[in-house]
Amino acid sequence: MKLKMLAIAGGLLAATALSTAGAKADVKIGLLGGVSGPIAAMAPAMIDAAQLAISQVNDQGGILDGETLVGVVGDSACNPQGGTDAATKAVNIEGVTAIVGPHCSGAVLAAAGSVTVPAGVTMVTPSGTSPEITGLDDNGMVFRTVPSDxxxxxxxxxxxxxxxxxxxxxxxxxxxxxxxxxxxxxxxxxxxxxxxxxxxxxxxxxxxxxxxxxxxxxxxxxxxxxxxxxxxxxxxxxxxxxxxxxxxxxxxxxxxxxxxxxxxxxxxxxxxxxxxxxxxEASNALDTFNAAFTAVGGDPDAIFVTTSYDAAFMLALAIEKAGGDKAKVAESLREISNGEGEAILPGEWAKAKKLIDEGKAIDYKGAAGDHNFDVNGDVPGxxxxxxxxxxxxxxxxxxx
CATH class of the missing domain: 3.40.50.2300 (Response regulator)
Known part of the structure; x- marks a missing residue:
């Protein structure tokens, strides 16, 4: 009887452990793109590039305490209403920690003003290029990996x-x-x-x-x-x-x-x-990205794929640095790419995570260049x- 009770207890403990392990919530980032609308032919490659960054994180042990990083795709339709709707769903229903996108400037401006800034969610657009984005009253939460027009x-x-x-x-x-x-x-x-x-x-x-x-x-x-x-x-x-x-x-x-x-x-x-x-710019970082994207069937010469990849990988690094606290993602985004610390190339997730866990500084070298954001979240190019x-x-x- 005693052995039977121990077996039952052991089984319950194992089940509890499995249940606890399975209860870890995925870490979600929104991938809001112009899936429909005037840039529909461009959007798939951009989203694929961001998904490459996400897969590299997961293939190298995941984010934070082994959680899975998930890219939640939304269609911003390259217009303000579409951007607002996609951001609302990503933030309020999917519970994303940060957002890559939207792809088009009008969608960026609308989504930021109506949804992401009030919700305290950091946004990095890989292709929103309007100069109007520079002057957004965004509490320092809107960035871009592409230069202003x-x-x-x-x-x-x-x-x-x-x-x-x-x-x-x-x-x-x-x-x-x-x-x-x-x-x-x-x-x-x-x-x-x-x-x-x-x-x-x-x-x-x-x-x-x-x-x-x-x-x-x-x-x-x-x-x-x-x-x-x-x-x-x-x-x-x-x-x-x-x-x-x-x-x-x-x-x-x-x-x-x-x-x-x-x-x-x-x-x-x-x-x-x-x-x-x-x-x-020609660099080891660009070569590394080109090889990785080609290996999964992507076209490294497609427009905005480098900026899309960088936006996703940088947000993953920032979330890791912030310990998953969305309120600290914007600050952490600046810290992981500011010209200081050990260089991190595209795909070097395990290396970066180890350094972050040890409290050491890192400096991400992007496929699209060194994204050392200015006070407005802009980059040269x-x-x-x-x-x-x-x-x-x-x-x-x-x-x-």
Missing amino acids: DYQGRALARTLREQGYEKVAVAYINNDYGTGLANAFKGEFEAQGGQIAGFAAHEDGKASYRSNLADLSSGGADTLVIFDYGDGTGLTILRQALENGFFERFVGGDGMKSDAVINELGTENLADYFASSPVG TFALFEVGAEGYEVVTNMK
Whole structure:
């Protein structure tokens, strides 16, 4: 009888231990992307890159006390209402500790103001580039791993002037992304002695932009600069401009560097089409990411994959540093990438966790660069101008 009771007691203890071990809650981070809407073709690769970071954490023992890090995907639809709805679900229903995204600037601004900042949830966007994000009243809780369009617009303007562009027209989508990028470009292009022969906003989703294009071409420019999305209205504008011969050359911002443009219009029709985009600086960190992403079937040259990966991996490091306390994630995010401490490359989770547990400083070296955030949560960056070649987008020149 005594042996039987001991066996029962042992079984109960084992069951309790198993129950306790199984009761550990997953640590969730939101992955809010433009799954639908004008950047739908870009979003999957960006989310896959963030998921790579999450899988590396879990493959190397998990986060905190062995918990599983889970990426909760939400569709911000690249618009303010979608961003608010996706963030509300992530924060209030899923209980995320932090958020990667949203992908588009309008969604970032809306989600931050309405949901994440009031809830005390740190957000890192890998592709929200509007200068408006810099000035957010965000209690220091909104960051980005991609440079502001103030940098991109000015760099693109200087590059075009260096390449001999004298007079251009500018078409931009009437949202936070398009407006911020267009104004930065216009100011610098004119400061560099160039002429803006047409400058007009357009609304999303119209069937025809031929009258807009006719007005823009009336100023005599042979080049149209398009600040829009290559999966949406920007593609329509480019197609109708080509079909009707309104302009001879075309330049897009990062939103126009989409495979949809090539797939829909054909390489043979894009000999005079160029697009700018942030790029990672050559580094061991970038090489490490490229190899890891390629190994899981990803395209390391896809736009915003480096910034998406870095956002997720950095948030994991920050959560670890903060001991899982979401109120300390923003502060910890700055501490794990500030130029001080032992270097951590993409994928080096076990090494970083050990150092954090020992109370030692770490300095994450990102695939997209060293993300040493300024007071506004912004980072500097590097850009390149791309053309369409036989294998897709190819670098023409680096921009500065």
